[in-house]
Amino acid sequence: MTKGATRASSRPVDQEVTTGSGGEIHQTAGGGVPVMTTQQGVPVSDDQNSLKVGARGPTLLEDFHLREKLFHFDHERIPERVVHARGYGAHGYFETYECLSGITCADLFQRPGEKTPAFVRFSTVVGSKGSPDVARDVRGFAVKLYTKQGNWDIVGNNIPVFFIQDAIKFPDLIHAAKPEPDRAFPQAQTAHDNFWDFISLTPESMNMVMWIMSDRTIPRSLRFMEGFGVHTFRLVDARGNSTFVKFHWKPKLGMQSVVWNEALKLNGADPDYHRRDLWNAIQSGQYPEWELGLQLFDQEFADSFDFDILDATKIVPEELVPVRRVGRLVLDRMVDNFFAETEQVAFCTQNVVPGIDFTNDPLLQGRNFSYLDTQLERLGGPNFTHIPINAPKCPVHTFQQDGHMAMRSRSGRANYEPNSWGGEQGGPREAPVTGFTSFPAPESGPRQRVRSPSFADHYSQARQFYVSQVEVEQSHIRDALIFELSKVQTEAIRARVVSHLRNIHEDLAGGVAAGLGLESLPPAAPAAVEPRTDLDPSPALSIVGNAPNTFAGRVIGVLVSEGADAALLDGLRRAAEGEGAEVVIVAPRVGGIEASDGKHVDAQEKLGGGPSVLYDAVAVVVSERGAEQLAGNPDVRDFISDAHAHAKFVAYAEAAKPLFESAGVTMDDGYTALTKADDAAAFLEACHDLRHWARQTG
Ligand code: HDE
Numbered sequence: 001m002t003k004g005a006t007r008a009s010s011r012p013v014d015q016e017v018t019t020g021s022g023g024e025i026h027q028t029a030g031g032g033v034p035v036m037t038t039q040q041g042v043p044v045s046d047d048q049n050s051l052k053v054g055a056r057g058p059t060l061l062e063d064f065h066l067r068e069k070l071f072h073f074d075h076e077r078i079p080e081r082v083v084h085a086r087g088y089g090a091h092g093y094f095e096t097y098e099c100l101s102g103i104t105c106a107d108l109f110q111r112p113g114e115k116t117p118a119f120v121r122f123s124t125v126v127g128s129k130g131s132p133d134v135a136r137d138v139r140g141f142a143v144k145l146y147t148k149q150g151n152w153d154i155v156g157n158n159i160p161v162f163f164i165q166d167a168i169k170f171p172d173l174i175h176a177a178k179p180e181p182d183r184a185f186p187q188a189q190t191a192h193d194n195f196w197d198f199i200s201l202t203p204e205s206m207n208m209v210m211w212i213m214s215d216r217t218i219p220r221s222l223r224f225m226e227g228f229g230v231h232t233f234r235l236v237d238a239r240g241n242s243t244f245v246k247f248h249w250k251p252k253l254g255m256q257s258v259v260w261n262e263a264l265k266l267n268g269a270d271p272d273y274h275r276r277d278l279w280n281a282i283q284s285g286q287y288p289e290w291e292l293g294l295q296l297f298d299q300e301f302a303d304s305f306d307f308d309i310l311d312a313t314k315i316v317p318e319e320l321v322p323v324r325r326v327g328r329l330v331l332d333r334m335v336d337n338f339f340a341e342t343e344q345v346a347f348c349t350q351n352v353v354p355g356i357d358f359t360n361d362p363l364l365q366g367r368n369f370s371y372l373d374t375q376l377e378r379l380g381g382p383n384f385t386h387i388p389i390n391a392p393k394c395p396v397h398t399f400q401q402d403g404h405m406a407m408r409s410r411s412g413r414a415n416y417e418p419n420s421w422g423g424e425q426g427g428p429r430e431a432p433v434t435g436f437t438s439f440p441a442p443e444s445g446p447r448q449r450v451r452s453p454s455f456a457d458h459y460s461q462a463r464q465f466y467v468s469q470v471e472v473e474q475s476h477i478r479d480a481l482i483f484e485l486s487k488v489q490t491e492a493i494r495a496r497v498v499s500h501l502r503n504i505h506e507d508l509a510g511g512v513a514a515g516l517g518l519e520s521l522p523p524a525a526p527a528a529v530e531p532r533t534d535l536d537p538s539p540a541l542s543i544v545g546n547a548p549n550t551f552a553g554r555v556i557g558v559l560v561s562e563g564a565d566a567a568l569l570d571g572l573r574r575a576a577e578g579e580g581a582e583v584v585i586v587a588p589r590v591g592g593i594e595a596s597d598g599k600h601v602d603a604q605e606k607l608g609g610g611p612s613v614l615y616d617a618v619a620v621v622v623s624e625r626g627a628e629q630l631a632g633n634p635d636v637r638d639f640i641s642d643a644h645a646h647a648k649f650v651a652y653a654e655a656a657k658p659l660f661e662s663a664g665v666t667m668d669d670g671y672t673a674l675t676k677a678d679d680a681a682a683f684l685e686a687c688h689d690l691r692h693w694a695r696q697t698g
Pocket of ligand 1 (some may be wrong): 010081082084087121122123139140142155156162166167168170200228229230231312322346347364366367370372374375523631663
């Protein structure tokens, strides 16, 4: 075979590039470049052409390289997670602030300053692996802590309550939320009949319904959301004393969400919005950080609390039991390979370490079975703990053996105990004192299938959540309910949801009914327990009310034209940098522009490819000539009118004014004129509020 040898200048010099007889490109190994092999390690001479009889003849079965390559490809997929299929993970560490030996003997909490390796996977719940990131959905927040006494998984969500109280309802909940089985749509949405049918027949879900209809389910970034362990767990100290605990993750950069109309557009503009954001942040060294908070309480508090601490549809308000911050979680490294790590990571709620224990929460008890079981389906065998991402980073000694893909096999004679072999041969032994010991909670009672009456109040905390939101957040909840229910085709289901809302808040019920065009308000749903209206609001539950007063980690999208004022651009850049924020230039061409000083300005996005929904705030810095050229451009109109409608702060150069007029927006207090470079500082100051909510509340 003759090969016309050509050296491609853009490739590393030690890589030889040749063209084959059919014009195909061959890249052969030179110094430093590894030789391609089969899975058996056999060097491959030609990866472009299968083995044939003659140039145009039949392919030979003998071609083991072709067969192995196709065989492997055919088996690349493993079942996606039945829930939380779409996820994104990163590595990092947990750093302990203080010694907690007074409450738990968990090893990772003993030594201040100690760092424990961690892996976190964020996810949406309902959508498939390829679904968009900013779907309205709960976010999974699963943390694996590789402690010196084994792996501890806190498999939580970004919402502290759940839809159901008993694990036996989980398959029904998920069936109802996923695409309907006959038509296989809608994807990654709860806005359909089956979901609301189930929900409206399951009043225990009403607290969670308030949370999912709030902006919590459309986070701006995975970095700007809280995480919760949801269930009540136990911390156990070395003497065997137990304290109840609820786990919280508090984002250092504060919480932030997008608005619904923005989310709809974001999913088209960038379906990978959240994963790209996390990737960019970590790659640029802005490591996202959360503090681990503990709500600690004893049996006496549990007995006096208005709700059952075993009921996962309830919170313990932070105002009643403050959150004690005991360490920080920092994500500082992306995975080397998405499949190997993020896809194969196997979280199990049953993974606890000495010093952490379960409670009788019936949801948690069911989860402890489900997560281990699901790994068999996904990862194909009992040895998934041998995969590096799942393997503990402490010694593992066990007589468990064999099975598919066993990677960690014991040497020596004994594979059982007790044995009398002694020493190395005899293998590991129990540790009665330091080994995991279950908290000896006394249990008694008849075996029965019942729901405790202490779980029966389904509305009071839903109301508490609603009244804890600021006005604009309440209007978002109302609008979200109207949106979702407007997609429900069965009127009886819509009315049934409103009948529950009447037990939560009459204004909300009335607003939703009006938005749906219901002719009359349905009667309130019968309630097992009279809903309470006397619970104090919990200000900690509001996102907007707890705005972080910083623009750090956020992004300004700057729309520019040829001849844009160089000083203004420079001012924006400096002000953003000073704040720890980023500037992204959006130009008519991705090649960039020539600014007023004659210098070239790189653009990161082309107009149309960088719509304003991608940014937290925007600026329009164009020259007069540029404004004329851009007048009437629909992408410019959308850039401006969307930013306005989404309550974003806007800065503008004087010459850009005609573009705002033609976009039909009325400039208000959320607009900052940029006449000189220093004006950018005032703009960034305004951006501390993240959104100009007054534009929505009027
Ligand atoms: Fe899950 N859940 N879940 N869940 N869950 C799974 O486990 C399940 C629940 C949560 O990034 C599955 O490995 C049952 C509550 C997260 O890999 C499965 C019940 C909370 C993740 C499963 C619940 C969660 C999962 C699917 C009711 C918040 C993603 C794949 C009893 C506290 C973890 C897998 C990751 C994943 C079962 C309820 C959070 C099927 C039976 C409540 C963050 O095992």
